[in-house]
Amino acid sequence: xxxxxxxxxxxxxxxxxxxxxxxxxxxxxxxxxxxxxxxxxxxxxxxxxxxxxxxxxxxxxxxxxxxxxxxxxxxxxxxxxxxxxxxxxxxxxxxxxxxxxxxxxxxxxxxxxxxxxxxxxxxxxxxxxxxxxxxxxxxxxxxxxxxxxxxxxxxx
Ligand SMILES: [Zn+2]
Numbered sequence: 001x002x003x004x005x006x007x008x009x010x011x012x013x014x015x016x017x018x019x020x021x022x023x024x025x026x027x028x029x030x031x032x033x034x035x036x037x038x039x040x041x042x043x044x045x046x047x048x049x050x051x052x053x054x055x056x057x058x059x060x061x062x063x064x065x066x067x068x069x070x071x072x073x074x075x076x077x078x079x080x081x082x083x084x085x086x087x088x089x090x091x092x093x094x095x096x097x098x099x100x101x102x103x104x105x106x107x108x109x110x111x112x113x114x115x116x117x118x119x120x121x122x123x124x125x126x127x128x129x130x131x132x133x134x135x136x137x138x139x140x141x142x143x144x145x146x147x148x149x150x151x152x153x154x155x156x
């Protein structure tokens with residue numbers, strides 16, 4: 001785990017239970033570019049983690065803090081402001097639907113989520129595309145096989 005701290009976070013609401021993981025694709029083509037973007041206070045955006053194609057995990061924001069990754073968002077159960085109760089994970093990928101997610105990257109993702117589940121009662125794993133408001137605002141992580149991810153984690 002490489003520490004790559006970002007200033008782009010604030011407090012979660014009092015008594016908030018983290019029960020959701022949001023998956024993203026970076027669009028940016030390299031972890032270096034992602035680290036630079038998230039380290040910049042002007043970007044006003046960061047996820048908790050980024051996973052590079054080779055499986056290297058970067059931590060930008062501590063899990064107890066609210067990272068600014070989902071923007072305007074709504075869960076299928078109607079809850080809004082998904083940043084409040086979620087952990088955001090970015091996968092380095094161009095998000096063009098063609099760029100593959102290597103096996104090393106996916107196994108690092110599964111391992112990271114298993115660790116997170118040992119700390120938080122995670123019940124949902126969603127894509128940014130599924131929760132972004134208004135619908136259609138985001139497409140990431142395009143090309144990621146969510147059936148496979150959910151099946152490996154026994155989540156819906
Ligand atoms: Zn996203």
